[in-house]
Amino acid sequence: MAISPFRSDILKGKVAFITGGGSGINFGVAKALAAHGADIAMMGRREEVLQQACQELAKLGVRTFYKSGDVRNAEACKAALDETVNALGKLDILVNGAAGNFLCPPEELSPNGFKTVVDIDLNGTFNMCRYGFQYLKASKGLIINISATLHYVGTPFQAHVSAAKAGVDALTINLAAEWGPEGIRVNGIAPGPIGDTEGMKRLAPGDSGEKMKKEIPLGRFGETAEIGLTAVFLASSAASYITGETIVVDGGAWLSKPPMVPRALVEQMMAKSKG
Numbered sequence: 001m002a003i004s005p006f007r008s009d010i011l012k013g014k015v016a017f018i019t020g021g022g023s024g025i026n027f028g029v030a031k032a033l034a035a036h037g038a039d040i041a042m043m044g045r046r047e048e049v050l051q052q053a054c055q056e057l058a059k060l061g062v063r064t065f066y067k068s069g070d071v072r073n074a075e076a077c078k079a080a081l082d083e084t085v086n087a088l089g090k091l092d093i094l095v096n097g098a099a100g101n102f103l104c105p106p107e108e109l110s111p112n113g114f115k116t117v118v119d120i121d122l123n124g125t126f127n128m129c130r131y132g133f134q135y136l137k138a139s140k141g142l143i144i145n146i147s148a149t150l151h152y153v154g155t156p157f158q159a160h161v162s163a164a165k166a167g168v169d170a171l172t173i174n175l176a177a178e179w180g181p182e183g184i185r186v187n188g189i190a191p192g193p194i195g196d197t198e199g200m201k202r203l204a205p206g207d208s209g210e211k212m213k214k215e216i217p218l219g220r221f222g223e224t225a226e227i228g229l230t231a232v233f234l235a236s237s238a239a240s241y242i243t244g245e246t247i248v249v250d251g252g253a254w255l256s257k258p259p260m261v262p263r264a265l266v267e268q269m270m271a272k273s274k275g
């Protein structure tokens with residue numbers, strides 16, 4: 001488990017709102033922000049998951065609030081934010097983590113399947129930013145959009161998610177430029193393969209995860225706590241001059257390719273050329 005290098009009270013007095021915060025990477029973010037003092041609000045579709053997550057966070061001594069709802073529903077987003085500010089007093093940190101994913105070749109994907117993922121990942125992020133703006137303007141707060149690295153290359157069976165996350169990255173840059181003058185910073189985190197998450201269950205079924213691990217330069221899957229600590233960094237004063245940036249946290253996964261030929265063959269060729 002990644003150990004925090006930060007003081008445990010650096011986010012004390014801050015209120016964070018996390019979509020999809022009840023599970024997976026987003027719960028890792030919620031735990032990390034709470035462990036550094038932030039009160040936590042969350043929204044998701046499954047009330048019992050939110051309730052359980054908030055019970056666990058409350059043990060860290062922070063205030064919590066949850067509201068079930070779907071980020072595709074703009075009115076639900078607005079209501080959840082309004083009620084959070086009523087309950088916890090303000091909004092400082094908005095984390096857009098809610099996402100949907102499944103593997104599907106584009107020629108098999110229904111238009112509604114494509115639309116569903118874009119609606120959750122991209123439109124959901126916009127909805128939250130749109131209705132969070134007034135509160136973040138008041139607090140000089142910040143946004144963290146959870147993205148991905150899938151769209152940096154062509155990733156098979158992920159056309160829908162790649163298109164959605166490319167849109168999220170565009171929003172991060174655009175809102176950073178437009179809302180910087182209001183004192184709002186907008187950044188992103190692009191996680192790679194993170195162990196023990198719904199995403200990895202969907203993207204690396206069976207034993208495909210073991211093969212994937214061998215191709216990651218750092219040789220392992222990441223931990224949700226590592227994404228959480230990146231969020232703590234972005235929310236801290238250490239990042240006070242950083243905006244419009246999406247930080248990749250993937251152990252080097254996206255930028256590395258498997259070797260073109262086996263190492264043994266390269267060594268053989270080198271030995272031959274030496275003489």
Ligand code: HXC
Binds near residue numbers: 111149193
């Ligand atoms: C093809 C599929 C499909 C599949 C759904 N659809 N699953 N198409 N293959 N496996 C199609 C349906 O047929 C339908 O189109 C449309 O998508 C909507 O499906 P519903 O089931 O009605 O939608 P809904 O109940 O709203 O569920 C949304 C969902 C679901 C995204 C489809 O999987 C979900 O709720 N996921 C949430 C959790 C999740 O995915 N977490 C992982 C995020 S990981 P038709 O045409 O039939 O009506 C992540 C990591 C990214 O984002 C990068 C990591 C490296």
